[in-house]
Amino acid sequence: MSDARLETRPRNEPAYQDDLGTDGEPPPPIHLLRRIGKRPALxxxxxxxxxxxxxxxxxxxxxxxxxxxxxxxxxxxxxxxxxxxxxxxxxxxxxxxxxxxxxxxxxxxxxxxxxxxxxxxxxxxxxxxxxxxxxxxxxxxxxxxxxxxxxxxxxxxxxxxxxxxxxxxxxxxxxxxxxxxxxxxxxxxxxxxxxxxxxxxxxxxxxxxxxxxxxxxxxxxxxxxxxxxxxxxxxxxxxxxxxxLRLRKVTVAIDRPSPHVALTRFDHGVTPFAGSSTAVSRSPLREWHSFANVPAPGRAGFRLTISRAGDWTASFIDDAPRRVWVKGIPTAGVANIETLFTKVVYVATGSGIGPVLPHLLADEVPSKLVWATRSPRETYGDALVEEILAARPDALVWDTSVRGKPDMLRLAYAAYVSSGAEAVICISNKKLTWSVVHGMERLGIPAYGAIWDS
Structure with missing residues (x-):
């Protein structure tokens, strides 16, 4: 990305933002039966x-x-x-x-x-x-x-x-x-x-x-x-x-572009498929945490994007280990259902970009990306942001430190309409994921997101 492009934007506002979303086409009325049938309880x-x-x-x-x-x-x-x-x-x-x-x-x-x-x-x-x-x-x-x-x-x-x-x-x-x-x-x-x-x-x-x-x-x-x-x-x-039976302790390389994120690279003979996850632990009998694998096409190994979201992740970032435990095999996650559709909209916030990135890199299904995060370059590093933009030059990257928190449901709907997609996949926190998924489904649009049942 050239400096000339950056200069065309207000101070501190990244050039990769666009203005799609809040001024987009308003959602259609929600029919009563659809509103009832798409309630979370059902x-x-x-x-x-x-x-x-x-x-x-x-x-x-x-x-x-x-x-x-x-x-x-x-x-x-x-x-x-x-x-x-x-x-x-x-x-x-x-x-x-x-x-x-x-x-x-x-x-x-x-x-x-x-x-x-x-x-x-x-x-x-x-x-x-x-x-x-x-x-x-x-x-x-x-x-x-x-x-x-x-x-x-x-x-x-x-x-x-x-x-x-x-x-x-x-x-x-x-x-x-x-x-x-x-x-x-x-x-x-x-x-x-x-x-x-x-x-x-x-x-x-x-x-x-x-x-x-x-x-x-x-x-x-x-x-x-x-x-x-x-x-x-x-x-x-x-x-x-x-x-x-597949428990092993492996060496990792960790890059911390900011105090909020650890970009962790694994290269122990396993190259997982896009859309899978790996369980990681520092003490295998105490607790395990699963993260989305980010393999790069044509390259061995994979990365995990670990953001600060609790005591375990905070300790992982602040006291980066040289080796961690892994177990089992790479396991499919929600975004694998993308191949059922001709085109999808990916909606992500913060480190939710981690599970989305492998699908953008694999490019098996045409997609539109909507990513809302705080200071993306400062938080995740120029290299990761450039990698995302190279995969999806038309991505809407919303810097919340500049523009505030957006209405993600409205952004998702606007991206769905403008891109001609068939479905929406949301990777975010529990409250926002359910808001987007159930909001889109009440509009008659297939929508998917984690359900936090593990």
């Missing part, structure tokens, strides 16, 4: 939770009906309750396995852009798969509580009982599952996120061990390998173990 994530719970309610109705297994003689009900529990937990755990996630995204994005927009719009919601995780975990916990209650009833009212060890393990497991579910509730999870992570990790591992113990105790001396429950538990255990 998002695909919650629909999937409801679907899983509805299927389990149907199973419960069958169990309680004539000829159902709930009160069947000979302990058959206990076996069926155990199977229902394991089936739901298998769904909850396997749906989050990295290989499964990548397969889901691959399948969803096979649809050609010639398919009707309504179908592609729905396929793009593949990243809401976390609803299956929540629904399965909730249903599995409820089935196991019923199982434990039946065990207690059997011990109190039936001769011979079920064995002290089996009953003790089941009661301990029931309490542990309740603790894991309780800490995952949104109010507690938001306020005590570290507690949520550790309860999920260590509580989950302990629960898996107790499930093995409970299944072996319930086998009654029969050959365990002949039981389907053993194979289900083996699949769950392998799913949990796989990322940790």
């Amino acid at each position: 998002c695909h994530y919650n629909r999937l939770i409801s679907l899983v719970l509805a299927v389990n309610l149907g199973l419960l109705a069958h169990a309680l009906g004539p000829g159902g297994w709930w009160s069947a003689p000979g302990g058959a009900a206990l076996k069926d309750l155990s199977n229902a529990t394991l089936a739901n937990f298998a769904l909850a755990i396997l749906i989050r396995q990295q290989y499964v996630v990548n397969i889901l995204f691959w399948l969803a994005t096979r649809a050609p852009v010639t398919w009707p927009l309504r179908i592609r719009w729905t396929l793009g919601k593949v990243y809401h798969f976390g609803g299956l995780h929540v629904g399965g975990a909730l249903a599995g916990t409820l089935w196991f509580l019923a199982y434990t209650g039946s065990l207690i009833d059997s011990g109190l009212h039936h001769e011979g009982g079920v064995g002290t060890a089996r009953l003790a393990v089941s009661c301990a497991l029931a309490l542990l599952l309740l603790a894991v579910v309780t800490t995952a509730l949104q109010p507690l999870r938001s306020r005590f996120h570290d507690l949520f992570e550790r309860t999920h990790r260590f509580g989950g591992w302990t629960a898996l061990a107790l499930f093995w113990a409970q299944t072996l105790l319930a086998s009654g001396g029969r050959t365990p390998l002949m039981q389907p429950a053993m194979w289900v538990l083996a699949a769950i255990t392998l799913s949990v173990a796989l990322p940790w």
